[in-house]
Amino acid sequence: MKAEKKPIVSCKGITKVFGKDELAVHALRSIDLDIIEGDFATLAGPSGSGKTTLLNMIGALDHPTSGQVLIDGQPLSGMSKSQLSDLRLNKIGFIFQAYNLVPVLSARENVEFVLRLLKVEANERRTRADAALAEVGLRGLENRRPSALSGGQQQRVAIARALVARPRIVLADEPTANLDSTTTGELVDLMYRLNQESGTTFLIGTHDPRVMEHSKRHIEMTDGQIESDIRA
Amino acid sequence: MMETFKLLAPLAWRNLWRNPRRTIITLFVVSVGLWSILAVASFITAWAQSSRDATLRLLIAQGQIHAEGYMDDPNISNLMPPPGAALVAALNRPDISNWVTRLELPGVVQSEYKTLPVSLVGVDPDAERRISSIPEKIVEGRYLNGLEDDSAVIGLNLAKRLKTALGRRIILMVTAEDGWLEERSFDVVGVYDADTAFEDTYIFTGRSTMQAMVGVGDKIAQIAFEVPEDAALAGVVERLRAAAPGLDIRPWRKISLIMGAMDATMGGVIFIWLAVMMVMISIGVINTQLMAVFERTHEFGLLRALGFKSRHVLWLVTFESVLLIGLGVLIGMIAGAATVWGLSDGIDLSAFGKALEAFKAGDTLYLEVKTSDYIIFPLAIWALGILVALWPAWRAQKISPVEAMRQAT
Incomplete structure (x- = not known):
C-alpha cells in the first residue's frame, strides 16, 4: 500500500482583506487548500481573483487577515520577520513574472546568491550553481549579466535560482507572462521535467493554457475563493 | 559576520556603479567638500601663522x-x-x-x-x-x-x-x-x-x-x-612668573588682543567652513541614497523574498554609503594633499602689497599638511555621511517584501 504523502502547504480558512470599512476589499475568502509533495499544480483565475495574494500568503511574504498557513506543518502566524526570512530561504523557491534577477550579478552569482545566504561553502556553491544552470540549459552563459540574456534565458536563471537550494516548494507567479510562445513551451517543459525527475513541488499561478496543459492539478479561483480543485 | 561581509561587499560596490553619473556627482560633492575643507584649513592656518609671525617678529615677540x-x-x-x-x-x-x-x-x-x-x-x-x-x-x-x-x-x-x-x-x-x-x-x-x-x-x-x-x-x-614652540609658551610664562613674581609677564595673546582674537577666529572660520561643507555633503548623500533606495524598492522586495533579512538590507545600503563616502573622502584627501604639496613652495602674495596689509600676513604663505587635519576632517565627514545615510538605509529595511514586489508588478 502506498504511503499517503504529507501536505507541504496547508491553508486553513485563510482570508485577506485589504483596506477597512467601506473601502475593504476581500482578496481571499476562507481558503482551504493543501499542496502535496510532488504536485505540479496550477492556480488559475481571472485578474483580481486572488492568485497572487494566495501565493504571497503561501510564500510567507504576507500575512492572512484570518486563518492559518502551515508550511511542512509549521504555522507561519507568530513567526518573526527573521524566522519568515529563514523559512523562505530554506523551504520556498520563487519564480516571478518579471524575471527578477539582481542586475549587478552574473547568472551564476544570481543562482549562487541563495546558497551564499545558506552559508554553503564556496566550491560546493559554484558546483551547485553551475549544475543548476546546466539543468536549465544555460551552460556557457554563467558569467553573463541579466542585461546580456534574453527574457527566456533570464527566466531560466530564475528557475535555476529557485531550485538550487532544493526547496520544498517552488511558487511561480505568472512565470511565462512576458515570454513568447516558443520560450514559454520550453520553460513549461523544463519545469514539468524537473517536477517529474526530482519530484520538486510546483504551484504556478497562471493564465496561460500551455502551462495548464501540463498541470497535474488545476485549481481555479474566482473572487478570492477556490471554485474548483481538479487533479488530472 | 565575515560571510555576510563577503556577500554584501561586492554587491554594494557594484550597486554604486549602477548609476555612474549619480555616483560620480556624489563623489564629486564629497571629495570637493573635503578638498575645500583641507585646502581652506591649510590656507587659513598658513595665513594665521604668517600673520602671527609677521606681527610678533616686528616687536612683540612671543x-x-x-x-x-x-x-x-x-x-x-x-x-x-x-x-x-x-x-x-x-x-x-x-x-x-x-x-x-x-x-x-x-x-x-x-x-x-x-x-x-x-x-x-x-x-x-x-x-x-x-x-x-x-x-x-x-x-x-x-x-x-x-x-x-x-x-x-x-x-x-x-x-x-x-x-x-x-x-x-x-x-x-x-x-x-x-x-x-x-x-x-x-x-x-x-x-x-x-x-x-x-x-x-x-x-x-x-x-x-x-x-x-x-x-x-x-x-x-x-x-x-x-620661544621655539608656541605650544610651550604657557609653561614658559608660568616659569618666568615664578622667577619674577613682582613683574607683569604676558604671552603675546594677552599683549596684542587683536592678534589673539584673529588667532582664535581663524580656527572658528575653519569650523564654520567644515559645518557648511558637512551640510552640503549630507544633503548630497541623503539625496543620492534615498534615490537609490526608492529606485530599488522592488529589488529589496525580491532580496527579502529570497531570504535576505531586513538587517541585510540595512547593512547593504549602509555599506554602499560607507564605500561611496569613503571613496569620496579618499579622493578629497588626495586632492587636498596634492594641492598643499603643489603649493609647498609658498603662495606669493607680494603682488597684493599694501592691499593685504590689514591682514598682516607676510608676502609668502607656506601651506603645510597638518596630520591632525588629515585624520579629523576626513573621519568627521565619513562618520557624518554614514550617519545621515542610515536614514535611507533604515527606510530600505522597513520595506515589506510583498509591498515592494507589488510596487513593480
Missing part, C-alpha cells in the same frame, strides 16, 4: 615682561630695573630662544613740517637682530649700530608724513624722569618698511642713548622673549 602697571600706562614712572640674576637664569633656559631688553616710552616727533605722536624705543641692536624683523626691513640707510647709537630709524610712512628723509634731522620729545619734557635731535639713518600703522608709531634708537636722554639710569620698560 611674550613680554613689564613692571606692574606699565601695560595700562606706559609712562616713565612704570619702568623696571634690568632683570636680576634669577630672572636672567630663567630667561637663559633652553625653552627661550632669544630675549631682549628695551626702553619704550610715548613721545612726540617733530620735523620742519609736522609734529606727530610716536613711541620711542631704545633697543640693543645686536640682540634685536636675533628677535626682531625690523633690522631686515630697512629699505633706506642702515639699522642701528649699538646701544650708544644716537641716531634714529623711522618708518617709511612716518617719513612721508613728516616730509623728512634719510640724513635729515628730527626732534624727539619724551617725558624725562624728572617730569620735564626732554627733547633731542636725531639723525635719520635708516627707514624701515613694515605695515603702515607700525611705521607711523615706532621710532628706534640705541637704548643707552635713550636711557641717558630721559635720565632713568639702566631702567628698562620691557623684556621681550621668544
Whole structure:
C-alpha cells in the first residue's frame, strides 16, 4: 500500500482583506487548500481573483487577515520577520513574472546568491550553481549579466535560482507572462521535467493554457475563493 | 559576520556603479567638500601663522615682561630695573630662544613740517637682530649700530608724513624722569618698511642713548622673549612668573588682543567652513541614497523574498554609503594633499602689497599638511555621511517584501 504523502502547504480558512470599512476589499475568502509533495499544480483565475495574494500568503511574504498557513506543518502566524526570512530561504523557491534577477550579478552569482545566504561553502556553491544552470540549459552563459540574456534565458536563471537550494516548494507567479510562445513551451517543459525527475513541488499561478496543459492539478479561483480543485 | 561581509561587499560596490553619473556627482560633492575643507584649513592656518609671525617678529615677540602697571600706562614712572640674576637664569633656559631688553616710552616727533605722536624705543641692536624683523626691513640707510647709537630709524610712512628723509634731522620729545619734557635731535639713518600703522608709531634708537636722554639710569620698560614652540609658551610664562613674581609677564595673546582674537577666529572660520561643507555633503548623500533606495524598492522586495533579512538590507545600503563616502573622502584627501604639496613652495602674495596689509600676513604663505587635519576632517565627514545615510538605509529595511514586489508588478 502506498504511503499517503504529507501536505507541504496547508491553508486553513485563510482570508485577506485589504483596506477597512467601506473601502475593504476581500482578496481571499476562507481558503482551504493543501499542496502535496510532488504536485505540479496550477492556480488559475481571472485578474483580481486572488492568485497572487494566495501565493504571497503561501510564500510567507504576507500575512492572512484570518486563518492559518502551515508550511511542512509549521504555522507561519507568530513567526518573526527573521524566522519568515529563514523559512523562505530554506523551504520556498520563487519564480516571478518579471524575471527578477539582481542586475549587478552574473547568472551564476544570481543562482549562487541563495546558497551564499545558506552559508554553503564556496566550491560546493559554484558546483551547485553551475549544475543548476546546466539543468536549465544555460551552460556557457554563467558569467553573463541579466542585461546580456534574453527574457527566456533570464527566466531560466530564475528557475535555476529557485531550485538550487532544493526547496520544498517552488511558487511561480505568472512565470511565462512576458515570454513568447516558443520560450514559454520550453520553460513549461523544463519545469514539468524537473517536477517529474526530482519530484520538486510546483504551484504556478497562471493564465496561460500551455502551462495548464501540463498541470497535474488545476485549481481555479474566482473572487478570492477556490471554485474548483481538479487533479488530472 | 565575515560571510555576510563577503556577500554584501561586492554587491554594494557594484550597486554604486549602477548609476555612474549619480555616483560620480556624489563623489564629486564629497571629495570637493573635503578638498575645500583641507585646502581652506591649510590656507587659513598658513595665513594665521604668517600673520602671527609677521606681527610678533616686528616687536612683540612671543611674550613680554613689564613692571606692574606699565601695560595700562606706559609712562616713565612704570619702568623696571634690568632683570636680576634669577630672572636672567630663567630667561637663559633652553625653552627661550632669544630675549631682549628695551626702553619704550610715548613721545612726540617733530620735523620742519609736522609734529606727530610716536613711541620711542631704545633697543640693543645686536640682540634685536636675533628677535626682531625690523633690522631686515630697512629699505633706506642702515639699522642701528649699538646701544650708544644716537641716531634714529623711522618708518617709511612716518617719513612721508613728516616730509623728512634719510640724513635729515628730527626732534624727539619724551617725558624725562624728572617730569620735564626732554627733547633731542636725531639723525635719520635708516627707514624701515613694515605695515603702515607700525611705521607711523615706532621710532628706534640705541637704548643707552635713550636711557641717558630721559635720565632713568639702566631702567628698562620691557623684556621681550621668544620661544621655539608656541605650544610651550604657557609653561614658559608660568616659569618666568615664578622667577619674577613682582613683574607683569604676558604671552603675546594677552599683549596684542587683536592678534589673539584673529588667532582664535581663524580656527572658528575653519569650523564654520567644515559645518557648511558637512551640510552640503549630507544633503548630497541623503539625496543620492534615498534615490537609490526608492529606485530599488522592488529589488529589496525580491532580496527579502529570497531570504535576505531586513538587517541585510540595512547593512547593504549602509555599506554602499560607507564605500561611496569613503571613496569620496579618499579622493578629497588626495586632492587636498596634492594641492598643499603643489603649493609647498609658498603662495606669493607680494603682488597684493599694501592691499593685504590689514591682514598682516607676510608676502609668502607656506601651506603645510597638518596630520591632525588629515585624520579629523576626513573621519568627521565619513562618520557624518554614514550617519545621515542610515536614514535611507533604515527606510530600505522597513520595506515589506510583498509591498515592494507589488510596487513593480
